[in-house]
Amino acid sequence: MQAIAPVGYSFFKDDQHRIHDWVIKIINEHYIDDSLKDMVLSFFNNAQAKKIRPLITYYMFKAIHGENEDTEAFQKLKILCAASEISHNASLIIDDVFDKDIVRRGKPAFHVNNGTFAALSAGYNLSTFVFDLITKTGNIDIMQETSKVGAALSSVLYVSKDLNKKSKLTRDYFFDLLYRKTSASFICSAKTPAILGNGNDEIIQLAHKFGEYFGIAYQLRDDVLAIIGEISDLGKPPQSDIINRFQSLITIEAMEAADENQSKILNEYYLDHKDYSVEEIKNILIQTGAVKSVIDLTLEYVKKARELLDIFKPSSSIEKLNILLNNINFNKYHEYLK
Numbered sequence: 001m002q003a004i005a006p007v008g009y010s011f012f013k014d015d016q017h018r019i020h021d022w023v024i025k026i027i028n029e030h031y032i033d034d035s036l037k038d039m040v041l042s043f044f045n046n047a048q049a050k051k052i053r054p055l056i057t058y059y060m061f062k063a064i065h066g067e068n069e070d071t072e073a074f075q076k077l078k079i080l081c082a083a084s085e086i087s088h089n090a091s092l093i094i095d096d097v098f099d100k101d102i103v104r105r106g107k108p109a110f111h112v113n114n115g116t117f118a119a120l121s122a123g124y125n126l127s128t129f130v131f132d133l134i135t136k137t138g139n140i141d142i143m144q145e146t147s148k149v150g151a152a153l154s155s156v157l158y159v160s161k162d163l164n165k166k167s168k169l170t171r172d173y174f175f176d177l178l179y180r181k182t183s184a185s186f187i188c189s190a191k192t193p194a195i196l197g198n199g200n201d202e203i204i205q206l207a208h209k210f211g212e213y214f215g216i217a218y219q220l221r222d223d224v225l226a227i228i229g230e231i232s233d234l235g236k237p238p239q240s241d242i243i244n245r246f247q248s249l250i251t252i253e254a255m256e257a258a259d260e261n262q263s264k265i266l267n268e269y270y271l272d273h274k275d276y277s278v279e280e281i282k283n284i285l286i287q288t289g290a291v292k293s294v295i296d297l298t299l300e301y302v303k304k305a306r307e308l309l310d311i312f313k314p315s316s317s318i319e320k321l322n323i324l325l326n327n328i329n330f331n332k333y334h335e336y337l338k
Helices: 009-030 034-046 052-065 072-099 110-114 116-137 140-162 171-196 201-228 249-257 260-270 278-287 290-309 316-325 331-336
Strands: none
Touching (some): 009 034, 009 052, 009 116, 034 110, 034 116, 052 072, 052 171, 052 201, 072 110, 072 116, 072 171, 110 116, 116 140, 140 171, 171 201, 171 249, 201 249, 201 278, 201 290, 249 260, 249 278, 249 290, 278 290
């Protein structure tokens, strides 16, 4: 399948609205903590989310199972989509507290509106709620896949504590964190609908790898935009990773490629926490070729994910997955592609 020009996430608005309705309905019917319910509903109703994970779930299921919605499996798909979106947002609510981010998707973060205690309570409560939902599928394999995401996300806060610590981040440590923070949830979003849709072992493994590659590409692009992105793409203040001294694959690449003076500045900024301007650090990350290197790696994972889609039987759902994947791009930042 040829790469399709990015069309923006508004292309998926009908399916996004459909998933949103499932999320709200399920929270209304099954969420039992009345002290938090209104806050949670308000958060989901006001969140202008892309819903990438549940969209992957939705399209992967239809690609394998077909378009017939009058089935028991499709009713369970609604649970998978809602659980995926709720789980992701639960992690964001908690992350924003510990990262001290006050803006999420261009709006005040949950803890800003409701307080730290309510945010942590809601985040952890929703994470438990997700697993309760998944048990309603009655599928042990799906429950196991979902539990892997829960275990990965629950360890993120501990594992990520060293991102702005006064020690160098290693590649192994970074990719371990990337799996816990992002890849695990993308794998689950792609793999569980393949299981639910009665895919064979080969299809299930293809879905697994597609989710893995998509998740890696998505997170790497996020890390790049945290350095060079504009607020319209971020939904939060630009260069926040530099301001917070968060290390990533970009800083690893930069420290390896830096000349003596650049190395001194990067080490003093990230490891000794000495003051340098955000612009100076940004320029070094660009000048060393680190940003370009991670952009190239991101696009390589996009290509690998797209090649997996070519193995599936062609359908409108596979085409939509390809369109979704192609929104991981740097077209707006072409000057960094040279």
